[in-house]
């Protein structure tokens with residue numbers, strides 16, 4: 001009975017992944033444009049601006065040096081993508097400027113969420129007065145995370161269909177095994193009956209021969 005069990009086990013693990021699709025989600029976020037309105041360093045004229053999400057690596061934006069200049073990117077630069085979302089959960093992210101003397105300066109730090117990408121083109125524009133204006137792109141955030149129906153409804157629909165499929169798989173497997181057992185029992189019974197019948201027939205045949213010869217046991221006669 002090990003193989004049905006293994007079969008079950010693989011079904012259950014596949015089911016598990018289907019029930020929690022957010023475990024599989026990976027939506028990359030790229031930077032499309034950035035304009036900074038100010039720099040925080042007044043000793044050097046060219047700032048080092050970087051983007052950072054909590055517990056991730058710094059993404060330095062090497063080209064962004066001047067204020068009041070719109071820098072546009074093509075999503076293919078070496079520093080792209082900026083980050084990615086693996087769930088609906090928000091991340092604490094921000095734009096910063098390296099500071100040689102004290103701790104780094106902050107343009108802005110905020111909760112960056114997949115649900116920020118509401119527009120159908122997958123864009124999200126974040127502006128902070130006197131600091132910066134940035135456009136992020138995340139197509140998967142729109143497709144996968146915020147479609148027209150609310151995500152929870154969609155998830156529930158999916159959960160139910162998966163549960164129903166799972167239950168029918170379980171039910172059919174159980175039925176199959178029960179069927180096998182019943183068939184085996186029946187076969188065993190038939191085999192026993194058959195053997196019994198043959199055994200009885202053997203006796204009858206012997207009796208018949210003896211009767212035909214009209215004598216007792218065969219051995220005495222000839």
Ligand SMILES: *[C@@H]1O[C@H](CO)[C@@H](O)[C@H](O)[C@H]1NC(C)=O
Nearest residue numbers: 053054055056057058082083
């Ligand atoms: C951060 O950078 C280090 C070294 O470059 C790398 O090993 C690590 O995987 C990176 N972490 C993330 C979350 O990208």
Ligand SMILES: *[C@@H]1O[C@H](CO)[C@@H](O)[C@H](O)[C@H]1NC(C)=O
Nearest residue numbers: 033035070125127133134135
């Ligand atoms: C911010 O940048 C976007 C894209 O470049 C632009 O459409 C928008 O008008 C800008 N917003 C401000 C306040 O400058």
